[in-house]
Amino acid sequence: MPYDPSAFPPFAVTVDLVVLTVRRHALCALAVRRGEPPFQGRWALPGGFVRADEDLSQAAARELAEETGLRAHDPAVPVQDNGAHLEQLATYGDPKRDPRMRVVSVAHLALAPDLPAPRAGGDASNARWAPVEELLQQGGYGRDGEPVAPLAFDHAQILADGVERARSKIEYSSLATAFCPTEFTVGELRRVYEAVWGVALDPRNFHRKVTGTPGFLVPTGGTTTRQGGRPAQLFRAGGATLLNPPMLRPEV
Amino acid sequence: MPYDPSAFPPFAVTVDLVVLTVRRHALCALAVRRGEPPFQGRWALPGGFVRADEDLSQAAARELAEETGLRAHDPAVPVQDNGAHLEQLATYGDPKRDPRMRVVSVAHLALAPDLPAPRAGGDASNARWAPVEELLQQGGYGRDGEPVAPLAFDHAQILADGVERARSKIEYSSLATAFCPTEFTVGELRRVYEAVWGVALDPRNFHRKVTGTPGFLVPTGGTTTRQGGRPAQLFRAGGATLLNPPMLRPEV
DNA sequence: GTGTTTATCGTCAAGCAGACGACTATGATC
DNA sequence: GATCATAGTCGTCTGCTTGACGATAAACAC
Numbered sequence: 001m002p003y004d005p006s007a008f009p010p011f012a013v014t015v016d017l018v019v020l021t022v023r024r025h026a027l028c029a030l031a032v033r034r035g036e037p038p039f040q041g042r043w044a045l046p047g048g049f050v051r052a053d054e055d056l057s058q059a060a061a062r063e064l065a066e067e068t069g070l071r072a073h074d075p076a077v078p079v080q081d082n083g084a085h086l087e088q089l090a091t092y093g094d095p096k097r098d099p100r101m102r103v104v105s106v107a108h109l110a111l112a113p114d115l116p117a118p119r120a121g122g123d124a125s126n127a128r129w130a131p132v133e134e135l136l137q138q139g140g141y142g143r144d145g146e147p148v149a150p151l152a153f154d155h156a157q158i159l160a161d162g163v164e165r166a167r168s169k170i171e172y173s174s175l176a177t178a179f180c181p182t183e184f185t186v187g188e189l190r191r192v193y194e195a196v197w198g199v200a201l202d203p204r205n206f207h208r209k210v211t212g213t214p215g216f217l218v219p220t221g222g223t224t225t226r227q228g229g230r231p232a233q234l235f236r237a238g239g240a241t242l243l244n245p246p247m248l249r250p251e252v
Numbered sequence: 253m254p255y256d257p258s259a260f261p262p263f264a265v266t267v268d269l270v271v272l273t274v275r276r277h278a279l280c281a282l283a284v285r286r287g288e289p290p291f292q293g294r295w296a297l298p299g300g301f302v303r304a305d306e307d308l309s310q311a312a313a314r315e316l317a318e319e320t321g322l323r324a325h326d327p328a329v330p331v332q333d334n335g336a337h338l339e340q341l342a343t344y345g346d347p348k349r350d351p352r353m354r355v356v357s358v359a360h361l362a363l364a365p366d367l368p369a370p371r372a373g374g375d376a377s378n379a380r381w382a383p384v385e386e387l388l389q390q391g392g393y394g395r396d397g398e399p400v401a402p403l404a405f406d407h408a409q410i411l412a413d414g415v416e417r418a419r420s421k422i423e424y425s426s427l428a429t430a431f432c433p434t435e436f437t438v439g440e441l442r443r444v445y446e447a448v449w450g451v452a453l454d455p456r457n458f459h460r461k462v463t464g465t466p467g468f469l470v471p472t473g474g475t476t477t478r479q480g481g482r483p484a485q486l487f488r489a490g491g492a493t494l495l496n497p498p499m500l501r502p503e504v
Numbered sequence: 505g506t507g508t509t510t511a512t513c514g515t516c517a518a519g520c521a522g523a524c525g526a527c528t529a530t531g532a533t534c
Numbered sequence: 535g536a537t538c539a540t541a542g543t544c545g546t547c548t549g550c551t552t553g554a555c556g557a558t559a560a561a562c563a564c
Contacts, residue, residue, distance in 0.1 A: 008264045008265075008266075008301035008302075009301075009303070009304035010262035010263065010264070011262065011263045011264070011265045011302075011356075012260045012262070012263070013260075013263045013265070013345070013356050014260075049260035049261075050260075050263075050345070050356075051261070052261035052347070052354065053347050054347065055345060055346050055347060056343060056344075056345040056346075056356070088342055088343065090340055091308060091340065091343040091358050092308075093265070093302070093307060093308040093358065094307050095304070095305050095306065095307060102304065104263075104265050104302075104308070104356065104358070106343045106345065106356070245500075246498075248497075
């Protein structure tokens with residue numbers, strides 16, 4: 001099969017972002033309102049076209065910065081400051097997923113600590129953090145009683161895949177610390193697990209597990225009472241990125 | 253940002269396949285020899301352009317069938333007959349990964365039982381099963397003393413990612429059975445784990461683990477002596493696709 | 505002070521994994 | 535046919551991890 005430029009059809013390639021954070025004990029995702037057809041006025045995942053000279057991860061990092069101001073982190077470096085974790089999720093290329101043309105979307109997953117309200121081109125009403133269950137329920141009613149339209153395109157599927165990736169990955173990695181600020185307490189980390197998994201964990205067993213895993217948490221020496229109650233030790237994420245044996249998600 | 257068709261550059265989209273199998277106690281991958289530039293004469297992963305009306309998974313299944321004659325399996329259905337397991341691996345889109353043009357490749361991972369020698373357009377010399385360490389070593393010498401050229405494009409990276417995916421996924425899923433024929437013995441399944449992980453496992457503990465996990469293996473009633481020694485029970489893969497608690501890979 | 509909240513340490517029993525002994529049922533070899 | 539080599543299968547024991555849960559500690563609110 002010789003090289004024949006007419007032998008392949010042209011595609012548009014985009015990146016879509018599943019940006020997750022934990023707000024008020026709930027796992028939330030960033031959604032933006034579409035300003036033009038198709039799906040005008042509907043909520044969608046942030047994303048955009050990959051530029052001609054851009055790598056996929058560069059495009060994802062650029063979109064993330066444009067939407068949230070977050071800098072993406074080199075995955076090889078442990079999570080520090082307020083950089084977000086960013087990784088490729090999966091690629092979606094159904095021929096009919098975009099009615100305009102053939103679009104292949106390389107979805108990425110970003111995990112970020114709780115952030116100020118998002119901006120989308122400076123317009124706050126066109127971007128928001130929404131609980132993932134609210135975004136994923138099809139045709140129900142949101143917390144404010146307003147009817148909820150499903151996400152545009154196949155973004156509900158992409159979001160569901162991203163949430164599932166996050167849920168399973170915090171089992172065996174230190175990724176949950178990406179949802180926390182630089183310094184955090186064991187209790188704050190536990191509340192992240194509880195929000196992402198939607199379960200309640202035993203504070204004593206959780207404390208034993210995370211403090212007993214070498215290299216997972218590094219004490220900073222400080223303490224805080226920002227959660228109330230007895231002062232809690234502050235930690236930073238340690239160098240260990242793999243949790244072995246994994247944190248066990250309680251069976252449903 | 254209004255819809256502007258000139259706002260995005262056209263891409264070529266391909267699928268590349270990491271097809272793994274276990275032959276003679278070694279994890280092997282399917283490689284094809286390139287017939288045209290660039291990288292003419294070098295080994296590469298099989299793959300090809302996605303057609304205009306084709307989904308990504310369809311394109312991957314088509315390429316797999318063209319190269320091996322294998323039918324891909326619906327992932328929702330437990331592995332049966334000689335269908336191969338096929339799943340999306342990751343997408344590679346470095347602007348310079350193909351010197352001819354901008355190509356985004358959606359790599360897929362296929363796991364197959366040991367197969368007869370492959371064919372590439374009917375020409376056996378242009379397709380082969382090669383041990384993955386042989387394909388991944390850069391500029392060394394193969395088992396026959398012949399110098400080994402690295403794989404074309406970024407295929408060494410893709411292969412390495414696919415191998416790592418397979419290695420980690422058999423820990424917590426029943427995916428290792430995809431390397432086995434329909435009916436297999438506990439020892440044969442153990443040799444799959446040993447080949448994929450490159451370690452030796454205790455036959456007694458392995459037997460206890462896999463036969464003690466409900467729904468993982470279903471006895472067919474038959475026995476075989478094809479491995480020599482005492483006759484062994486034959487099993488089929490059970491409905492359980494998740495292995496909990498996981499099979500522990502011995503630490504390096 | 506009393507109560508509430510959160511953090512942290514300890515105890516105990518059940519389950520699982522790793523190490524390894526013992527026995528079984530074939531084919532191969534003498 | 536006896537012996538050996540090979541592979542499969544069943545048990546035992548020990549140590550580690552988990553899940554359930556009691557107890558104590560250190561802050562704040564009243």
